[in-house]
Structures are given as structure tokens and as C-alpha cells.
Amino acid sequence: MADDDVTLYGGLKDKLVDSKQKWAEEGRLLTGKTAPPSERLPPGQRQVETWPVLDLGIKPEIPIHAWRLFVDGEVEAPVTLKWDEFRALPRTALMTDIHCVTAWSRYDNKWEGVTARALIALVKPKASAQHVIFHSYDTYKTNVPLADFAAEDVMLAWSWNGEPIGREHGGPLRVVIPKLYFWKSAKWIKRIEFSVFDKPGFWETRGYHNYGDPWREQRYDEED
Numbered sequence: 001m002a003d004d005d006v007t008l009y010g011g012l013k014d015k016l017v018d019s020k021q022k023w024a025e026e027g028r029l030l031t032g033k034t035a036p037p038s039e040r041l042p043p044g045q046r047q048v049e050t051w052p053v054l055d056l057g058i059k060p061e062i063p064i065h066a067w068r069l070f071v072d073g074e075v076e077a078p079v080t081l082k083w084d085e086f087r088a089l090p091r092t093a094l095m096t097d098i099h100c101v102t103a104w105s106r107y108d109n110k111w112e113g114v115t116a117r118a119l120i121a122l123v124k125p126k127a128s129a130q131h132v133i134f135h136s137y138d139t140y141k142t143n144v145p146l147a148d149f150a151a152e153d154v155m156l157a158w159s160w161n162g163e164p165i166g167r168e169h170g171g172p173l174r175v176v177i178p179k180l181y182f183w184k185s186a187k188w189i190k191r192i193e194f195s196v197f198d199k200p201g202f203w204e205t206r207g208y209h210n211y212g213d214p215w216r217e218q219r220y221d222e223e224d
């Protein structure tokens, strides 16, 4: 099994998880405002020039020979892709903004990779598929409605601003969903599961909003 070659460096940062859970309980950073999507900076966010690193503390090292992407669940044509097979899919480059729930936004990130739409065309979700669940090599999980995964600006990206995405930012391959808070953009993606049912992930079961629209400031689960 290729998994034997994946090394998980570090360990779950319990203190970080505890404090982020506390933020959710306290409703920290909430401004109570909404903004139209035509406004570039969502409420309560500030623009940064750097690209902060946020994760659970577990950083997987996935050698290219051991890398697999499983795309399965409620689809007509499930696939398991090796790196070369993934890289042979039609490729796209896109410039999008990042909005993290911890209140930083980073404009104009140039991603290269495969669009969610290209992947959807490959596996053909059944009409019964309504949700997409991301499973990552570090055990992280997160969930989005299929309609949001199918948005035109959603990517499975291997490159950022012309460079391969480094391990700290989720390389070799990560999800990028610009219109939702960045915790929905799974790093080190391993499995994309199409599902009839919703399956709240790591942060969604720890006080964070199930949907996470930055313009409606859906940081935590007491908002709708």
C-alpha cells in the first residue's frame, strides 16, 4: 500500500485546536456586518501581503510515487489517480483571493492545476450527489455543497504564483475554494468523496459554520 511511504510529521496541536474552539464559542472577530460579494474585502477581514500557514500541526510528507487521489462515492465513474495521471488532466490557471476565518485576506493568488469542473466531468456525479467531502493526508476533513465545489473558480492546485505549492501550504495538491473561508480549502488532499449526505468535518464539528460564507460573516455555527 502506497500509504506506507507517507510520513506524518508533528502531531495534533491540542492547544491551537482548543483556542480556535474557544474563539467560536466566544464569537470572536464577529462584526455582525454583511457585505455584497461585489465588495472585495469581506466584513471583519484585513488584507495581508504574506501567506500565513495554518494547519493542525501534522504536516504529511507525500512522495510523488506514493501520492494517490481517490475520487469516489456517489459518482458514475470513480477514479484513483497517480500523480502523472492527475497532471495529464486539462490544466487551468486562475487568480483568486483568500479569506481566512482568522481575519486575514490575501489578494491575487495565482493558482495552477485542474478545475473542479474538469474533475466533475471525469467522474460524473450521480443526480443524488449533493455534498462533497474532502479527506486529507493529515486526517483533516471538510465539507461543501456540490454546487459550491462546482463553481467555476474552484481548483485542485499544484502551483501558487508560479512555484509548486510547498508542503507547508498543502503540496503536492490542495483544494482552493475562493468564495468560502479558507478552512474549506483542504490541504494535502487525498480523497474527494461525493455524497448524498452532508458530513461536517474537523472545524464544522468544533463550532465553525457548516457553510462559511465570508461576505455573510459565517465564521461560527450560531449564525445562519
Ligand SMILES: Nc1nc2c(c(=O)[nH]1)N[C@H]1C(S)=C(S)[C@@H](COP(=O)(O)O)O[C@H]1N2
Pocket (backbone or CB within 6 Å): 051, 052, 053, 054, 055, 056, 057, 100, 101, 136, 137, 138, 140, 168, 169, 170, 182, 183, 184, 185, 186, 187, 188, 189
Ligand atoms: N489538510 C488540511 N487542510 C487544511 C487545514 C488543515 O489543518 N489540514 N487547515 C485549514 C485552515 S483552518 C486554513 S485557514 C487553510 C490554511 O491554508 P494555508 O496554511 O496554506 O494558509 O487551510 C485549511 N485546510
Ligand SMILES: [Mo]
Pocket (backbone or CB within 6 Å): 054, 100, 101, 102, 182, 183
Ligand atoms: Mo483557518
